[in-house]
Amino acid sequence: MSRMNPAIPQRRLARQLLSRTRFRRPDEVVTWLGAVQAQEYGPAKWALGLRLHRTAADAEIEQAFNDGHILRTHVMRPTWHFVTQSDIRWLLELTAPRVHRVLSAYTRRQRLDPATLVRGTAVFERALRDRHYLTRGELGERLRNAGLTLSGIRLALLTMYAELEAVICSGPRRGKQFTYALVSERAPRAESLSRDEALATLTRRYFSSHGPATIRDFIWWSGLTTADAKRGLEINEAQREEIGGLTYWCIGPQPRIGTTVPNALLLPIYDEYLVAYRDRAAVPHVWSAVRASSREPVTAQHPMVIAGQVAGTWRMKQDSRATLIDLIPLRRLTAREQRAVGEAADRFGRFTGATVTWSFRDAPG
Numbered sequence: 001m002s003r004m005n006p007a008i009p010q011r012r013l014a015r016q017l018l019s020r021t022r023f024r025r026p027d028e029v030v031t032w033l034g035a036v037q038a039q040e041y042g043p044a045k046w047a048l049g050l051r052l053h054r055t056a057a058d059a060e061i062e063q064a065f066n067d068g069h070i071l072r073t074h075v076m077r078p079t080w081h082f083v084t085q086s087d088i089r090w091l092l093e094l095t096a097p098r099v100h101r102v103l104s105a106y107t108r109r110q111r112l113d114p115a116t117l118v119r120g121t122a123v124f125e126r127a128l129r130d131r132h133y134l135t136r137g138e139l140g141e142r143l144r145n146a147g148l149t150l151s152g153i154r155l156a157l158l159t160m161y162a163e164l165e166a167v168i169c170s171g172p173r174r175g176k177q178f179t180y181a182l183v184s185e186r187a188p189r190a191e192s193l194s195r196d197e198a199l200a201t202l203t204r205r206y207f208s209s210h211g212p213a214t215i216r217d218f219i220w221w222s223g224l225t226t227a228d229a230k231r232g233l234e235i236n237e238a239q240r241e242e243i244g245g246l247t248y249w250c251i252g253p254q255p256r257i258g259t260t261v262p263n264a265l266l267l268p269i270y271d272e273y274l275v276a277y278r279d280r281a282a283v284p285h286v287w288s289a290v291r292a293s294s295r296e297p298v299t300a301q302h303p304m305v306i307a308g309q310v311a312g313t314w315r316m317k318q319d320s321r322a323t324l325i326d327l328i329p330l331r332r333l334t335a336r337e338q339r340a341v342g343e344a345a346d347r348f349g350r351f352t353g354a355t356v357t358w359s360f361r362d363a364p365g
Helices: 007-015 026-033 041-050 058-066 088-109 114-128 136-145 152-164 195-210 215-222 226-236 335-352
Strands: 070-074 080-084 168-170 180-182 239-243 246-250 264-266 302-306 309-318 322-329 355-360
Touching (some): 007 195, 026 080, 026 195, 080 088, 088 152, 114 136, 114 152, 152 168, 195 246, 215 226, 264 335, 302 322, 302 335, 335 355
Parallel strands (some): 322 355
Antiparallel strands (some): 264 302
């Protein structure tokens, strides 16, 4: 087995703003990363909080979302991502055609023909006009009033279609409920780019913020083709490295690696640090060890990362007054590592504004 350069995780931590950051606003983080996977809304907010100044709070990100500075929509892959107002249109123009192709088998299976999708989208557009934000259930009611009865997966697929067509996106939350809004009203100054400009921009952002990464990584993350990836790297004159038998690419200056790399991070599930890569040599996605009691792989839970590598998982239980964090190491931790993990748990408490208590389970072996 080829020996992997241990500097790759540290370089990724720096580029992903997990060891240092210059940003104080959530939209700055999303712009830097290109897009942030966000199907789990609460954990996705924590992903942004980890990359902001240490005084960042959950309420700030919630406000940025409600104000429309960051939007949530289906883009790149058939899942939700955070994107910014200025980026949403060109990102969809670049990546939505391939997502539509992925979803076409599902829409056919659910008997959603093109005419129904277009008609339903037009109903949404009329219903949401003039910033009349509606939940998915309320959109379903508007469809019924227009003579279209769709619910469950069929309604979800129609809303995804309308998102990919750049007609609707996230609106402000109504309590804990998500609403939809018109892209034209939520992002009135959203940019359109030529395909080459869009491809160059997305490639630059990915390899600047996620590198060192492989072409396979970028294809997985973006949903684009191998030819697109190679074209984007060529336009940007990306830097190539051969490490451990794989070809890695970066764009932009190399980050300084020093003692600022954090000892421990409590990352949310689907964090960009793990989910944005297909090749798993540098940072394995699934640890070989699993908890004997649950037999759940690491990727099924929130990962605990130490020195850039997955060292365990964590879970939390919350009520109105406190948060209990259950820390589950996959190996024995040193006393210094345990203190660092405890500090990471305390940071989560500061982010949420809740009183946090935490405890370790025994490591296997």
